[in-house]
Amino acid sequence: MYIVANPRLTTLIFRGVYLPTYIQCEWLRQFDIKTVIDVGAYVGNFSKALSIVIPGVKIYSLEPIAKYSRIIKDKNIPNCVVVRAAANNRNGSALFYESSFPPASSLLPLKKEFRDKFPLKVKKEVQILTLNSYFGKRKLERKVFLKIDVQGMELNVLKGASKILDKIDIIYVETAREGIYQGEPNFSEVYSYLIKRGFRYFGEMLESEFYPNFGLKRYSNSLFLK
DSSP states (O other): OHHHHOTHHHHHHTTTOOHHHHHHHGGGGGSOOOEEEEESOTTSHHHHHHHHHSTTOEEEEEOOSHHHHHHHHHTTOTTEEEEOSEEOSSSEEEEEEEESSGGGOBSSOBOGGGTTTSOEEEEEEEEEEOHHHHHTTSOOOSSEEEEEOOTTOHHHHHHTTTTTGGGOOEEEEEEESSOSBTTOOOHHHHHHHHHTTTOEEEEEOOOOOSSOOOSOOSEEEEEEEO
């Protein structure tokens, strides 16, 4: 019904925009966002949508897998810097567990009970870096929007961004109610870390899904603002 009432959205499909993400992010126009940091960019759907929602915004898309970083580059997103690396709480390299279901890929191994549901495709070494090190000498034009979707590594990413969090205005981060990865932090751990650093929790940023969702979710997209 939303698309029927807003026919302008259909034109975005031909521009390679993933509509659920675009619709989800339209409300961000009310903020004067100048910089987007997309951690765990995958194929760049979020980065692409934000480039249209907020024309002229500077985007940094972090994605460690070569084929997905190439897909992002092929989207020709304006003002987008593609960084082939995974954000973490240290620099160097780490083992990455690439799943047969790509969105389940992570630096963390799955819990035993989920290995059959999301079969492992390959394990490979990838570059990892901290946001502190990457952005330490780069100017971040305010306001800054930080999106983190890294399958259980969210708290590590935040700890690796400790020195630049004072430059971040809005954080959109996937949090686990009951995670599927070994050593994965839950919502309360991410919440406590950000609250202590001056952020306020503004609830869940709902997915714009085109189908009904029955039952409790293991994950939610949590929103924190300065």
